Amino acid sequence: MTGNHVRIGVLGCGNVGAAFVQLVTEQAAAIEARTGIRLEVTRVAVRNVSREREVDLAAGVLVRDARAVVDDPEVDLVVEVIGGIEPARELIAAALAAGKPVVTANKELLANVGAELYAAADTAGVDLLFEAAVAGGIPIVRALRESLRGEPIRRVLGIVNGTTNFILTKMTEQGADYSAALSEAQRLGFAERDPTADVEGFDAGAKAAIIATIAFGTKVVAGDVYHEGISGVTAGDIAMASRLGFVVKLLAICEQDASTGEVSVRVHPAMVPIHHPLASVRESYNAVFIEGEAVGSLMFYGRGAGGMPTASAVLGDVIDAAVNLSQGTHGSLGSFGRAVIRPIDETNSEYLLSLDVADRPGVLHSVTGVFARNDVSIRAAEQEGLRDDARLVFITHTAKESSLQNCVRELRDLDTVKRVGSLLRVIGA
Amino acid sequence: MTGNHVRIGVLGCGNVGAAFVQLVTEQAAAIEARTGIRLEVTRVAVRNVSREREVDLAAGVLVRDARAVVDDPEVDLVVEVIGGIEPARELIAAALAAGKPVVTANKELLANVGAELYAAADTAGVDLLFEAAVAGGIPIVRALRESLRGEPIRRVLGIVNGTTNFILTKMTEQGADYSAALSEAQRLGFAERDPTADVEGFDAGAKAAIIATIAFGTKVVAGDVYHEGISGVTAGDIAMASRLGFVVKLLAICEQDASTGEVSVRVHPAMVPIHHPLASVRESYNAVFIEGEAVGSLMFYGRGAGGMPTASAVLGDVIDAAVNLSQGTHGSLGSFGRAVIRPIDETNSEYLLSLDVADRPGVLHSVTGVFARNDVSIRAAEQEGLRDDARLVFITHTAKESSLQNCVRELRDLDTVKRVGSLLRVIGA
Numbered sequence: 001m002t003g004n005h006v007r008i009g010v011l012g013c014g015n016v017g018a019a020f021v022q023l024v025t026e027q028a029a030a031i032e033a034r035t036g037i038r039l040e041v042t043r044v045a046v047r048n049v050s051r052e053r054e055v056d057l058a059a060g061v062l063v064r065d066a067r068a069v070v071d072d073p074e075v076d077l078v079v080e081v082i083g084g085i086e087p088a089r090e091l092i093a094a095a096l097a098a099g100k101p102v103v104t105a106n107k108e109l110l111a112n113v114g115a116e117l118y119a120a121a122d123t124a125g126v127d128l129l130f131e132a133a134v135a136g137g138i139p140i141v142r143a144l145r146e147s148l149r150g151e152p153i154r155r156v157l158g159i160v161n162g163t164t165n166f167i168l169t170k171m172t173e174q175g176a177d178y179s180a181a182l183s184e185a186q187r188l189g190f191a192e193r194d195p196t197a198d199v200e201g202f203d204a205g206a207k208a209a210i211i212a213t214i215a216f217g218t219k220v221v222a223g224d225v226y227h228e229g230i231s232g233v234t235a236g237d238i239a240m241a242s243r244l245g246f247v248v249k250l251l252a253i254c255e256q257d258a259s260t261g262e263v264s265v266r267v268h269p270a271m272v273p274i275h276h277p278l279a280s281v282r283e284s285y286n287a288v289f290i291e292g293e294a295v296g297s298l299m300f301y302g303r304g305a306g307g308m309p310t311a312s313a314v315l316g317d318v319i320d321a322a323v324n325l326s327q328g329t330h331g332s333l334g335s336f337g338r339a340v341i342r343p344i345d346e347t348n349s350e351y352l353l354s355l356d357v358a359d360r361p362g363v364l365h366s367v368t369g370v371f372a373r374n375d376v377s378i379r380a381a382e383q384e385g386l387r388d389d390a391r392l393v394f395i396t397h398t399a400k401e402s403s404l405q406n407c408v409r410e411l412r413d414l415d416t417v418k419r420v421g422s423l424l425r426v427i428g429a
Numbered sequence: 430m431t432g433n434h435v436r437i438g439v440l441g442c443g444n445v446g447a448a449f450v451q452l453v454t455e456q457a458a459a460i461e462a463r464t465g466i467r468l469e470v471t472r473v474a475v476r477n478v479s480r481e482r483e484v485d486l487a488a489g490v491l492v493r494d495a496r497a498v499v500d501d502p503e504v505d506l507v508v509e510v511i512g513g514i515e516p517a518r519e520l521i522a523a524a525l526a527a528g529k530p531v532v533t534a535n536k537e538l539l540a541n542v543g544a545e546l547y548a549a550a551d552t553a554g555v556d557l558l559f560e561a562a563v564a565g566g567i568p569i570v571r572a573l574r575e576s577l578r579g580e581p582i583r584r585v586l587g588i589v590n591g592t593t594n595f596i597l598t599k600m601t602e603q604g605a606d607y608s609a610a611l612s613e614a615q616r617l618g619f620a621e622r623d624p625t626a627d628v629e630g631f632d633a634g635a636k637a638a639i640i641a642t643i644a645f646g647t648k649v650v651a652g653d654v655y656h657e658g659i660s661g662v663t664a665g666d667i668a669m670a671s672r673l674g675f676v677v678k679l680l681a682i683c684e685q686d687a688s689t690g691e692v693s694v695r696v697h698p699a700m701v702p703i704h705h706p707l708a709s710v711r712e713s714y715n716a717v718f719i720e721g722e723a724v725g726s727l728m729f730y731g732r733g734a735g736g737m738p739t740a741s742a743v744l745g746d747v748i749d750a751a752v753n754l755s756q757g758t759h760g761s762l763g764s765f766g767r768a769v770i771r772p773i774d775e776t777n778s779e780y781l782l783s784l785d786v787a788d789r790p791g792v793l794h795s796v797t798g799v800f801a802r803n804d805v806s807i808r809a810a811e812q813e814g815l816r817d818d819a820r821l822v823f824i825t826h827t828a829k830e831s832s833l834q835n836c837v838r839e840l841r842d843l844d845t846v847k848r849v850g851s852l853l854r855v856i857g858a
Contacts, residue, residue, distance in 0.1 A: 139576035147568035150744040280709040295741035301728035312724035315579040
């Protein structure tokens with residue numbers, strides 16, 4: 001950099017990259033007036049240089065070789081919006097080693113090899129910032145990294161996938177079934193043609209790993225995260241939850257046990273009480289709910305995806321890194337030990353379980369016997385329907401996941417139980 | 430400071446001060462493990478040294494002379510939690526001039542002479558941080574100062590007073606009238622014996638001035654803020670709003686006109702659509718809703734008051750300032766010009782207005798004539814009751830505040846209008 005002029009090399013020019021370049025162009029004067037820093041995008045690496053683009057770029061800005069952008073002496077700071085693990089990892093490592101701060105929106109990369117890159121940034125003494133990698137435009141990473149550095153955080157609950165929240169909102173408000181709601185989401189561009197990464201909880205799981213790492217200061221990777229998606233959630237489950245005063249949401253849950261330090265990170269559909277702030281997060285919006293010992297409950301709400309919201313988060317990080325660069329300083333996440341992961345089997349929750357049963361004498365007795373033998377205490381039970389349509393719904397007191405899984409296995413073996421329905425965990429009550 | 434040992438002088442040891450001292454004691458080891466900085470409270474200035482306190486302090490820590498704490502060579506960083514304008518201003522100015530970073534929770538001070546103190550901090554090259562001054566434990570100041578520095582913010586809507594939100598929640602959910610809800614709030618400790626500062630909007634107005642200053646980068650003081658409280662809101666207004674799909678909230682509203690740069694800052698009861706995220710902020714919780722051009726809608730929710738949540742925000746700032754101190758750097762708000770304030774008369778909104786009228790032919794005609802003459806267009810009208818209990822309710826299209834005020838004056842002069850009820854502005858639709 002020369003003086004307060006910071007030259008940015010952008011790797012990738014898709015949805016987010018193009019929005020970022022546009023935003024820098026529009027806001028550069030206002031940013032300079034406020035911070036004294038003049039931002040300029042000097043290079044943009046793209047796969048296809050000749051494709052038409054919505055953003056106007058000066059001659060020589062678009063290039064094909066991403067590595068050349070990283071190495072270019074006319075690039076002071078690198079923005080990585082390619083996605084995926086390689087070559088993003090290699091490019092970021094090279095930029096950091098060359099003393100260039102990096103801003104990335106790449107959740108997959110950070111959820112797998114984040115700790116390695118954070119350490120590389122610390123060694124090099126430069127910033128590696130990634131607000132946009134979790135919950136798009138919502139400044140949750142900065143809140144956890146900075147505002148809450150001294151706060152003992154016990155639990156983070158996140159609605160961090162817009163696709164599944166959109167689908168569940170349609171199922172809840174319109175009574176749609178899963179496949180109809182998914183089709184609508186695909187038609188409106190909220191879901192991919194292959195929706196697996198979203199609906200089966202992989203995307204939320206990657207974000208949960210990053211959140212847990214920063215919230216607890218301990219290394220959690222995507223492979224540590226238990227995940228269950230929403231494809232098994234039925235319109236009936238949602239209607240039943242609603243009658244009982246709950247809304248079904250796909251939650252990313254990060255917990256740390258205050259005494260043992262063990263960390264549990266999981267993604268699954270959950271029943272959230274109707275008055276809980278997460279219950280009113282509708283459509284494709286995201287929200288992250290934090291429970292701290294001193295600060296109490298906090299929630300951050302906003303757009304978790306989309307070119308412009310994500311680009312806004314990238315720009316916030318770029319300004320931060322540019323200001324630090326001009327002052328010869330940088331932020332640090334500290335170093336992480338490997339987290340001790342508590343397996344899903346050892347977590348505790350309240351559960352809702354529904355069973356289709358034969359309506360005849362002794363059924364309730366045999367079913368409750370299964371719960372009793374597995375040390376699961378019932379808080380409420382109700383029967384719906386009669387004869388061949390009889391359904392029993394149970395809500396348990398707090399119980400251990402492994403006990404519930406044992407119940408489910410044994411219930412499946414009972415003659416009187418025709419079908420074991422969804423097992424929904426109650427969270428936030 | 431010596432090495433990474435940062436010694437803190439605390440001015441004031443009330444609710445927040447005592448909670449802060451306790452939190453530092455409990456969290457110091459964890460903070461050192463994460464940041465490398467060892468925090469220690471070395472001095473606490475109090476009016477009455479001999480009074481019993483809940484926090485344990487080493488001999489020599491409690492002193493009576495606040496100025497001596499600021500000047501003490503064993504104090505590297507000053508936390509001001511006395512409140513009020515003097516002597517807080519003088520003490521903070523002295524600390525900054527001595528090169529000591531300051532963390533304050535003092536909204537009254539910042540809403541009146543903030544810009545002067547921000548400039549003093551910049552001149553001295555040290556941090557002046559104040560997360561706890563707005564919305565307690567919610568990290569909204571950092572989000573505006575840092576994450577959103579490059580974001581063109583158009584509007585900020587805040588529920589920033591817990592007392593009034595508690596009262597309005599009771600009125601909404603239990604149908605309580607204002608005085609009963611106020612009594613309950615007082616009994617539970619959510620309202621002061623003299624509730625004026627809260628219920629008439631002064632407290633929210635001070636926070637609005639600080640929010641507007643940071644959000645728009647332009648100097649706004651408490652005296653610039655128009656405010657109306659909730660003491661005139663009736664159970665009937667709330668019930669009517671509810672029938673129409675709205676919730677009544679006391680909002681702090683900060684807007685900037687994108688073309689003229691004019692700023693409007695005001696506090697008044699408003700009708701918020703039931704599906705708006707602010708509508709579900711209940712009890713004494715606070716929330717700040719931000720509308721940005723690129724990022725879209727963001728909301729931050731949490732505890733706006735209370736010793737521990739506020740102390741948590743103070744501690745976040747203290748860690749930030751301590752890390753900066755150890756790196757020889759500091760943050761900056763930039764310098765502010767004076768805002769051009771748009772008077773309330775020139776703001777635009779949709780309005781709800783209720784009138785008690787005589788139920789006889791021609792009433793509606795004479796009333797609608799008043800609206801028409803003042804260029805206010807009616808979106809919906811309904812009549813409730815008959816004869817002596819007849820009430821007309823109007824919702825307008827977007828209109829100018831001065832036009833509505835003219836309507837109210839003229840309606841009061843009509844023979845057929847017995848009483849002009851609340852004028853409620855519709856916000857967030």
